[in-house]
Amino acid sequence: MYNHIFFDLDRTIWDFDTNSTETLMEIISDFQLHTYTGFTDTENFIEVYKKINNELWSAYGNNTITKERLRNERFERVLHLFNINDAKLALAISDAYINRSPLKKALMPSAIDVLQYLSGKYTLHIITNGFNDVQFVKLKNSQVEHFFTHIITSEKAESKKPAPTIFDFALKVSGATVKNSIMIGDNMEADCIGARRFGMDQIFYNTDNIIHQEKFTHEVTSLLDLKGIL
Numbered sequence: 638m639y640n641h642i643f644f645d646l647d648r649t650i651w652d653f654d655t656n657s658t659e660t661l662m663e664i665i666s667d668f669q670l671h672t673y674t675g676f677t678d679t680e681n682f683i684e685v686y687k688k689i690n691n692e693l694w695s696a697y698g699n700n701t702i703t704k705e706r707l708r709n710e711r712f713e714r715v716l717h718l719f720n721i722n723d724a725k726l727a728l729a730i731s732d733a734y735i736n737r738s739p740l741k742k743a744l745m746p747s748a749i750d751v752l753q754y755l756s757g758k759y760t761l762h763i764i765t766n767g768f769n770d771v772q773f774v775k776l777k778n779s780q781v782e783h784f785f786t787h788i789i790t791s792e793k794a795e796s797k798k799p800a801p802t803i804f805d806f807a808l809k810v811s812g813a814t815v816k817n818s819i820m821i822g823d824n825m826e827a828d829c830i831g832a833r834r835f836g837m838d839q840i841f842y843n844t845d846n847i848i849h850q851e852k853f854t855h856e857v858t859s860l861l862d863l864k865g866i867l
């Protein structure tokens with residue numbers, strides 16, 4: 638029935654949270670953030686960063702802020718909450734984060750196993766809202782790049798999930814059709830509701846086992862479950 642599988646990247650293949658936490662721990666240590674009086678503890682800092690980063694990412698997703706503002710503002714805001722008001726430091730940390738985090742290699746559980754299995758049966762692609770300059774580095778460094786025929790980023794498509802235009806762009810680039818394709822992702826709105834609205838089948842990778850009222854073609858809590866479906 639399907640020939641093409643479109644995967645989201647962050648939190649679907651690449652373990653964004655583990656990799657982000659690891660990078661932030663290095664940054665806290667290298668920039669000696671614990672020496673500032675306003676700094677409380679590492680765990681709290683990471684928690685605050687994730688909250689602000691998520692907020693700015695949803696603003697970016699809604700097209701209310703630019704990529705540059707997202708990248709420059711997140712650490713400035715986090716540091717400010719710890720009473721560290723130093724724009725230069727914020728920028729240096731921001732650069733360090735952008736350079737280091739895509740080099741991290743943690744993948745979601747069973748990702749390699751499942752990609753090996755699926756690549757024998759289907760043509761695999763990525764559709765990501767992440768940026769060109771980091772997404773390709775992530776794919777290469779975590780050694781999964783070779784599984785994917787086309788990597789569609791929102792920057793290339795000039796459109797972000799859940800907009801139908803990025804799914805349409807992905808089909809054109811890969812020579813797939815809406816009927817012979819399925820989308821797999823952890824983001825209910827961007828990946829699954831987006832694909833569903835476009836008319837493409839979808840699998841919700843419900844990593845946090847959240848309760849919801851949406852109806853998707855399939856839903857899994859582990860990538861391994863894909864072997865029973867595809």
Ligand SMILES: [Mg+2]
Nearest residue numbers: 645647648823
């Ligand atoms: Mg994701």
